[in-house]
Amino acid sequence: MPDTHPWGAVGLFSGPEDLLAAARALRGRGPLEAYAPHEVHGLQAALGRPEGPLAPLVGLGAALGAGAGFLLAWWTTAVDYPLRVSGKPEGSWVPLVPVVFEVAILFAAAAAALGMLLLLNGLPAFGHPLLATRAMAAITRDGYALSLEGDPAACEAALREAGARDVERVRLTVHPRRPGAALLAAGGAAAAAGLLAYGAVKVYPEVRPMVRMERQPRLNPQAPSRFFPDGRGQRPPVPGTVARGHMPPGAAGLEEASGFANPLPATAAVLAEGRAAFQARCVVCHGPLGDGRGTLGSAYGAAPANLHTDTVRAYPDGRIWWVVLKGRNAMPGHEAELEGTRAWAVVHYVRALQRARHAPDADLPEGTP
Known part of the structure; x- marks a missing residue:
C-alpha cells in the first residue's frame, strides 16, 4: 500500500x-x-x-x-x-x-x-x-x-x-514501486508487440490483395514471362495496327503502310482539323479542291497530283497517310508539321473532297437533276 x-x-x-x-x-x-x-x-x-x-x-x-x-x-x-x-x-x-x-x-x-x-x-x-x-x-x-x-x-x-x-x-x-514503472512496463509491452508484428509481416506470406510493391503483377522491360508462348514479356505490336496518337512513319515503308487503317473516326472535329492542316500545307500545290491547280505548281510549271483521279481514289488510307508524311517524287514530306494524328485527319479531309467531287446518287438531295 x-x-x-x-x-x-x-x-x-x-x-x-x-x-x-x-x-x-x-x-x-x-x-x-x-x-x-x-x-x-x-x-x-x-x-x-x-x-x-x-x-x-x-x-x-x-x-x-x-x-x-x-x-x-x-x-x-x-x-x-x-x-x-x-x-x-x-x-x-x-x-x-x-x-x-x-x-x-x-x-x-x-x-x-x-x-x-x-x-x-x-x-x-x-x-x-x-x-x-x-x-x-x-x-x-x-x-x-x-x-x-x-x-x-x-x-x-x-x-x-x-x-x-x-x-x-x-x-x-x-509507492512501493518506482514512479512510472507501470508506464515503462506498458512501453516495453508496446515495443515488444511492434517487433512481433514487424516479424510477422516479414515472415508470414502476403495476404492478397495486400501484396507488397516488389511482388506486384507486372513485368520489367525485356523481362521473360511464362504467360506468353514465346516466353517474352515485352509484346510486339499487333500486325496491321496503328497506335492511336503516335506512329513513327520511319517504322513502316510504303507497302507496309498501305495496309494501315485510319484510326480516327470521321467526325466533324476531325474533318475540321484535317481541313485546317490541308489549307496550311497542301492547298499551295494541290489547290483548294485537291485537283492539282495550286498557285505554286502553276508558277513553277510543276504538275501536282490531282487527288480526284481514279488511281488516287483507289489508294488505301495508309498509302495517302504515308505520302503525306514522307513525300513522294517532287512532293516534300510534312512529318515535322503534321505530327501525331493530324496526318490521319488530312486523309479524312481528302476523302471528303473526293466524295464531294464524285458524290453518289445517295448523297444528293431528293429532286436533284
Missing part, C-alpha cells in the same frame, strides 16, 4: 504581478517553485536562483550543428562528388553557408528542447506530489502558482500571507 507524508502547500495567484511579489516575499522560507503559463520577467531572480546553463547549452548545440553541417556539405561536394558552384573551386565555403546555418539552427533547437526537458526540468517526473492536487488543472492551463515545501500548516499560512487566493496542502505519496 502507498504511504503518504506531509510535503508542503501550493497556492494560486491572480496574475504575474502577484506571483512575482509573492516569490520575493517567500524567498528563503524553504524550497520554492513557481509555475506560469508564460515567461515572467524577473521571476528567476525573485526566486533567488542563478541563470541556468540553457544559453551555453544552446550555443554548444549550434556550434556542433555548424561543424557537422560544414563537414557533411564539404565532404559531399569536394570529396565524394566534386561540384563547381558558380565557378568556385571544389570545397569552397561560400556555397555551404546556407547549409551550415540551417544545421546549426536545427542542432540549437534540439539542444534547447532536450536540455530543458531532460536535464534542467528533471523530466519526466511521474510521481511529483503536485500531480494529485486540484491546483494542477489550473497550473497546466493558465494559472499562476507557487509551491512551498515544508510543514503544510506553516506553508499554507505563508502563502495566504503572500496573497494567494487559493491554497491547498500537499502530501507526498510514496
Whole structure:
C-alpha cells in the first residue's frame, strides 16, 4: 500500500504581478517553485536562483550543428562528388553557408528542447506530489502558482500571507514501486508487440490483395514471362495496327503502310482539323479542291497530283497517310508539321473532297437533276 507524508502547500495567484511579489516575499522560507503559463520577467531572480546553463547549452548545440553541417556539405561536394558552384573551386565555403546555418539552427533547437526537458526540468517526473492536487488543472492551463515545501500548516499560512487566493496542502505519496514503472512496463509491452508484428509481416506470406510493391503483377522491360508462348514479356505490336496518337512513319515503308487503317473516326472535329492542316500545307500545290491547280505548281510549271483521279481514289488510307508524311517524287514530306494524328485527319479531309467531287446518287438531295 502507498504511504503518504506531509510535503508542503501550493497556492494560486491572480496574475504575474502577484506571483512575482509573492516569490520575493517567500524567498528563503524553504524550497520554492513557481509555475506560469508564460515567461515572467524577473521571476528567476525573485526566486533567488542563478541563470541556468540553457544559453551555453544552446550555443554548444549550434556550434556542433555548424561543424557537422560544414563537414557533411564539404565532404559531399569536394570529396565524394566534386561540384563547381558558380565557378568556385571544389570545397569552397561560400556555397555551404546556407547549409551550415540551417544545421546549426536545427542542432540549437534540439539542444534547447532536450536540455530543458531532460536535464534542467528533471523530466519526466511521474510521481511529483503536485500531480494529485486540484491546483494542477489550473497550473497546466493558465494559472499562476507557487509551491512551498515544508510543514503544510506553516506553508499554507505563508502563502495566504503572500496573497494567494487559493491554497491547498500537499502530501507526498510514496509507492512501493518506482514512479512510472507501470508506464515503462506498458512501453516495453508496446515495443515488444511492434517487433512481433514487424516479424510477422516479414515472415508470414502476403495476404492478397495486400501484396507488397516488389511482388506486384507486372513485368520489367525485356523481362521473360511464362504467360506468353514465346516466353517474352515485352509484346510486339499487333500486325496491321496503328497506335492511336503516335506512329513513327520511319517504322513502316510504303507497302507496309498501305495496309494501315485510319484510326480516327470521321467526325466533324476531325474533318475540321484535317481541313485546317490541308489549307496550311497542301492547298499551295494541290489547290483548294485537291485537283492539282495550286498557285505554286502553276508558277513553277510543276504538275501536282490531282487527288480526284481514279488511281488516287483507289489508294488505301495508309498509302495517302504515308505520302503525306514522307513525300513522294517532287512532293516534300510534312512529318515535322503534321505530327501525331493530324496526318490521319488530312486523309479524312481528302476523302471528303473526293466524295464531294464524285458524290453518289445517295448523297444528293431528293429532286436533284
